[in-house]
Amino acid sequence: MSQDIFVVIEHLRGKVADISYVMLAAARVIAQATGGQVVAALLGHNAQELAGNLAADRVLYVEHPALADFTSAAYQTVLESLLREHAPRAALLGDTSIGGDVAAWLAARLSWPLVSSCRSVSAEGAVIRFVSQTCGGKIMAEGDLPGPCALVMIVPGGYKPEQGQSAQTPQVTSAAAPPLEGLRVAVDNYVEPDTSDVDISREPILVSVGRGIQTLDSIGLVEELARALGCPVCASRPIVDQGWLPTTRLVGKSGKVVKPRLYLALGISGAPEHVEGMGESEMIIAVNTDPAAPIFNVAKYGATVDLFDLAPALTEKIQEARRQRGTHHGAASS
Ligand SMILES: Cc1cc2nc3c(=O)[nH]c(=O)nc-3n(C[C@H](O)[C@H](O)[C@H](O)COP(=O)(O)OP(=O)(O)OC[C@H]3O[C@@H](n4cnc5c(N)ncnc54)[C@H](O)[C@@H]3O)c2cc1C
Known part of the structure; x- marks a missing residue:
């Protein structure tokens, strides 16, 4: 187990999603308390340049053709392997369609606790506190982040995306993908949104x-x-x-x-x-x-x-x- 904080980077069509930067900002708060590093887990195919402005101490880049587009099957397999190997103090995922497709699955496979709808985090000494918004945002639930490892799904709003961006390119290390043959989910075709109406x-x-x-x-x-x-x-x-x-x-x-x-x-x-x-x-x-x-x-x-x-x-x-x-x-x- 380490004191590092992992952030699972979301990206689509060659662009990093804002929620990834929001998560990096939250991860920095936790890492300052644990003394660990902020590690961005970037999964993709020819996507290494997306690491450029991530405010992480280092980026673990997993390259594989099966990761060209997000699929739950490929992400679940790669993330399970990464998290088992590194056992970070916390792994942050977006409380988004992508995060939702993998977080609960990972929690079950790894037997790690999962905090969903987390809006912000803070540190009181070694204790990491989270604020989670429930009931459609009407209730803010506070708690201590369970350990030794935990999964946290982050909603937007607690941090500005700019807080998770950096002018300095972080150090990028390649991590080998586990076998990704025979997955049961594949992207057949990407359907562009309807552009006939006002954008x-x-x-x-x-x-x-x-x-x-x-x-x-x-x-x-x-x-x-x-x-x-x-x-x-x-x-x-x-x-x-x-x-x-x-x-x-x-x-x-x-x-x-x-x-x-x-x-x-x-x-x-x-x-x-x-x-x-x-x-x-x-x-x-x-x-x-x-x-x-x-x-x-x-x-x-x-x-x-x-x-x-x-x-x-x-x-x-x-x-x-x-x-x-x-x-x-x-x-x-x-
Ligand atoms: C997987 C998933 C995906 C979703 N994706 C989306 C999404 O993309 N976008 C989205 O919007 N929702 C999405 N939802 C639904 C979301 O959870 C909420 O149900 C939805 O946003 C509520 O819409 P609303 O605010 O219009 O309605 P309500 O929550 O019913 O709110 C209506 C509001 O109107 C107020 N009101 C009533 N009468 C008046 C009046 N006369 N004058 C002024 N105020 C009045 C009420 O006080 C109330 O706050 C998703 C849900 C799930 C589970």
């Missing part, structure tokens, strides 16, 4: 609507507001599941990650799966009648008012201001 991940302003809107007919209120602001409407999952907006407008774990300058969230509770897709927005303004809604944990400004009162009033104010300034936005993208 919400590139928009500087987004008006986002959640279940608080209650009916399909009421979406018009939000569309009016978006038209006035000259931006598209996006949504949380219940709205897309109902078929009220297309999947191209879904923000979150199963939708798109957006980072607009302004994200106006109307009637959205702020579940972790939603925050995963918008938590890094420059400014979040939340409107929710429930003062305990977790969306207020990530919002810069919030209003505990009824969106049915606020949306039309705000639309009118914006239209009036635009009329005075002689500017007008069309309906093209909303």
Whole structure:
């Protein structure tokens, strides 16, 4: 067993996912307490250059054609072998679709405890504390990280991705992949997302609507507001599941990650799966009648008012201001 902290790096189509940097930032906090190193476990095929800006003390790079794209089977096999060999104090995985596909499996195979939905970590002497958000983000559970080894799934929001980036390339060591023949899962084909609709991940302003809107007919209120602001409407999952907006407008774990300058969230509770897709927005303004809604944990400004009162009033104010300034936005993208 070592005092090192492993971070399983997530990447897609040649780009390191922000959650990897968030995990590196969390790992640094733990490593400072244990006195160990932050070790990035990078799995891939011709992907060594992705190590470039990882804020790790060293990178263990596992190269294999079967690791060209993420598959649960290949990652599980490689990670089990790496973690058995190195037995770090903790191994951090994203609380994401990828992390979710391997973390519980690893916990069962290695008989290590698993802390999920972990938002932040701290050290009190040798004791490592974690804060885990449960019940859709409404409850923050605190505890001591069990030992001697543990798996931790990290949600976004506790650390800025920049905290896990470095201008200095870390030392990269190659680690041999275990046999990866005959795996039961393989990537057949990568399907690019639908590009016929507006790309919400590139928009500087987004008006986002959640279940608080209650009916399909009421979406018009939000569309009016978006038209006035000259931006598209996006949504949380219940709205897309109902078929009220297309999947191209879904923000979150199963939708798109957006980072607009302004994200106006109307009637959205702020579940972790939603925050995963918008938590890094420059400014979040939340409107929710429930003062305990977790969306207020990530919002810069919030209003505990009824969106049915606020949306039309705000639309009118914006239209009036635009009329005075002689500017007008069309309906093209909303
Ligand atoms: C594997 C998995 C993947 C998921 N992926 C996603 C994803 O990609 N994106 C996503 O969004 N969710 C995702 N979810 C679902 C997620 O867990 C939540 O269920 C969802 O985000 C809740 O959407 P909501 O906030 O619109 O609804 P709710 O949680 O029901 O919240 C509605 C909010 O509206 C407020 N409200 C009600 N009336 C008003 C009013 N008149 N004015 C103002 N506020 C009002 C309420 O106080 C409440 O907070 C996923 C879940 C799982 C398990």
